[in-house]
Amino acid sequence: MLLYRIAYKAFSRKLFAPGFSGRWNSDGKKVIYTAESIPLAFLESMLRRQGSGFNRDFNTMIIDAPDTLLTTIVDVHGLPDGWRNTHDYRICQRIGDDWYESYASPILKVPSAVLPDAFNYVLNTSHPDFSSIKLLRVTPLIPDERIEDLLKK
Template sequence: MIVYRLSRSRFAKDLSGKGAELAGGRWNSKGTAMLYTSDSIALCTVEVAVHMPLGIVPLDYQLIQLELPDEIPIAELPESELPEDWQTFPHSNATQLIGDAFIQEQETMVLKVPSAAVQGTYNYLINPRHPQFSKLTIVAVTPFEFDKRLFVK
């Protein structure tokens, strides 16, 4: 399975989850490393756009295509099992607790979660400290330009 992520060029090949560990996110608390990926390039684009101030076009980004081997099990978190406030902005602490538990339990390397930004699409959270993490491979890294219309004030 191929998953995607968008990253500034200098971090394109860094799969450590350090950025999420430093900043925290919807699915992880500060101090918990996690690699956020998406099921499509379009969803990656929206996920970056919703975190950028209007009028600022992200520059110097790379699209990273990652391959998850078929033998790697993927845990799935259905929307019906999520807390009511899972889509709120700013994000809920409840979703961070779910993601932190996923990382700590180490049952699977990948957790499929619904996107809060685009209904019907999914993000794939990857545990960079899981024993199977070395099986994840970078397929391609290519320059990516955002459509400026996404960031118009």
């Protein structure tokens, strides 16, 4: 399965997890957020950046996760109200932290809070099977300049 990540150029040459908290993990859990498509990865990145950093500062990472790897799936219909909250990630962090600590699988498939019918994939870098996930290539991020104009506003 191919996965995609938009990352600062300085951090795009290897699979790196700084351990910062995010929607599906609390601080100290070393995970990598990826998306099912380049457009979704870009949209997630744009919203997270909210005007900081411009497109020339980023690359697209193309990652291969073997289809044989176990994937834990979070069903959007089973999530409680408030899971998409942009200011409080505790609901999702509990789910992600339980998955991370259980070592149930190296991949957690989650609905995108931006577009719940699309999916992001969280990679547990501490899982023993993580070593089979490989960075295939890195390409420059070159979206339409009008999108960058939106970020500058």
